[in-house]
Amino acid sequence: MVISIPKKLTEKDQKFAKDAVGTLKSITTGTKTQAPVIFQVEGNSISVPRKAVLLLEKVLDEMADGRTVQITSFSKEMSTQEAADLLMVSRPHLVKLLETGKIPYKKVGAHRRVLLEDVRKYDITLRKTRRKTLDKLAREAQEMGLGY
Template sequence: MASSINKPSAEDQKVAGKSVAALRRISGRTKNQHLMVFQVEGTVISVPRKAVMLLEKVLDEMADGKSVEIISSSSEMSTQEAADFLKVSRPHLVKLLETGKIPYKKVGSHRRILPEDIQKYDSVLREKRRKALDLLAQEAQEMGLGY
């Protein structure tokens, strides 16, 4: 199951920036690797350190004005969830699945995809794009096109 935070407002960005700075100060002082304790509106909350690190990352991305999506790695995604993650149409994702570019399994008539397989495909695709752009920039420089 995926949880999303769409592009944060300017106010959310400001609050996220202050919050991540405070969390980093707190987490930098403690040596405890297992949990951190916060007091929120009079209630004490114990949070595992790894969850605090994830929260720091979410707040950092929000402070930069970016959307954030968290996907549980133990769950399987539907084709629509996977398409939403990759920001492609569901029919395009189905073509990627059927051509073997992304592994999947069928549960009845439904296709299910592991989040790590979607993330791996996304990482490989991003790397290919980066290399292609680097090559184009290099060629433009060699041709003296002012890039």
């Protein structure tokens, strides 16, 4: 499921978002408890999990800055296309990662299924490797006096 906030936000929407994020931050940073947050709306109470409130806070913060927001949900087990979309690579590239053992998978009939946790682990590992490589290249460039 993909949820998108409209690309064009009005200044009024941005102001409301900025005010709301300020209020939410005072609620979330003021307490250490993981208890749900209770909102009162037109005489009705709604209990919202704290993690959902933190997500809402981040969405409103982006909206306040006029940025587009997109939220995507994934199942614990996903198709190769969903996993490829999450990693922002092509499906054939993802299949190569699976077949070379870089990301574990299982077969369900003729289809490959990948666990979200495994895709995230691969992504984190890849990001760390890239960061180390870039740091090494930057050090070498500085040592060689290339102006980086």
